[in-house]
Amino acid sequence: MGKKYKAAAALVDNKKFYSVADAIELAKKTSYTKFDSSIDIAIKLNLDTTKAEQQLRGNLTLPHYFGKLPTLLVIDDTLSSEKAREAKIDFFGGAEKIADIKEGWLDFDIMITTPKFMPELAKLGKLLGPKGLMPNPKLGTVTPNTLKAALEFKQGKAAYRTDTYGNIHMQIGKVSSDSEALVQNANAIIQFILSKRPTTIKGEYVQKISISSSMGPAVKVAKA
Numbered sequence: 001m002g003k004k005y006k007a008a009a010a011l012v013d014n015k016k017f018y019s020v021a022d023a024i025e026l027a028k029k030t031s032y033t034k035f036d037s038s039i040d041i042a043i044k045l046n047l048d049t050t051k052a053e054q055q056l057r058g059n060l061t062l063p064h065y066f067g068k069l070p071t072l073l074v075i076d077d078t079l080s081s082e083k084a085r086e087a088k089i090d091f092f093g094g095a096e097k098i099a100d101i102k103e104g105w106l107d108f109d110i111m112i113t114t115p116k117f118m119p120e121l122a123k124l125g126k127l128l129g130p131k132g133l134m135p136n137p138k139l140g141t142v143t144p145n146t147l148k149a150a151l152e153f154k155q156g157k158a159a160y161r162t163d164t165y166g167n168i169h170m171q172i173g174k175v176s177s178d179s180e181a182l183v184q185n186a187n188a189i190i191q192f193i194l195s196k197r198p199t200t201i202k203g204e205y206v207q208k209i210s211i212s213s214s215m216g217p218a219v220k221v222a223k224a
Helices: 003-009 020-029 081-086 095-102 115-122 125-131 146-154 179-195
Strands: 038-045 057-061 072-075 091-093 110-113 157-161 167-174 206-213
Touching: 020 038, 020 179, 020 206, 038 179, 057 179, 072 095, 072 146, 091 095, 095 115, 110 115, 110 146, 157 167, 157 179, 167 179, 179 206
Parallel strands: 072 091, 072 110
Antiparallel strands: 038 167, 038 206, 057 157
16 A cells, blocks of 8 residues: 555544545545546445346436436437437437447447347347447336437436445545535435345345545445
8 A cells, every 4th residue: 555545544434434424525535646536435235146136237317417428329210310419319320320330330338229129239249248338128228218218328327236246336426526416426326225125135235335535545434
């Protein structure tokens, strides 16, 4: 550990559990990077991720969005140019866009499509899957209402997913972000994850919560 990290870590009482608001202020205070670090929340859940029903994955819209909005591709041959422009959709079309992807075009972050096009897109699984670009109904990217989905993503809809060990990591904002907005984002994530408790879980569900800046020390958060 470097001197800057040690100095930052010395400001955190590892035996103490802080409120969300106090943890955010401390995460800001212990950020020592020259760039505007992100403020992240980590939630450790009592999950067995080898069981499908305990693999949490999906999207939620935070009260405040501070990140870069994603570049959207919508594959829907019923979508008009006017509606696409109103929703600030970056690229849209039908079969011709799938042809472009086959040729190697991947200049987008999220693809939204209708069930109609999934059989054709499924053939591109080896190309799209490893890059996380394959549409998925669980993520809201395969839907009859592509316009609604696009609007949600352009409003800051964020993805969440448990890792192998049952952890969920999400960005709630930046060090420069308004503290109250960060508190609202953190509380929204905590309450949302609590609402997603699998029925097969027995005993404690949320084991640990911490908040930190990009390279700063973790600050333990008291569970409600």
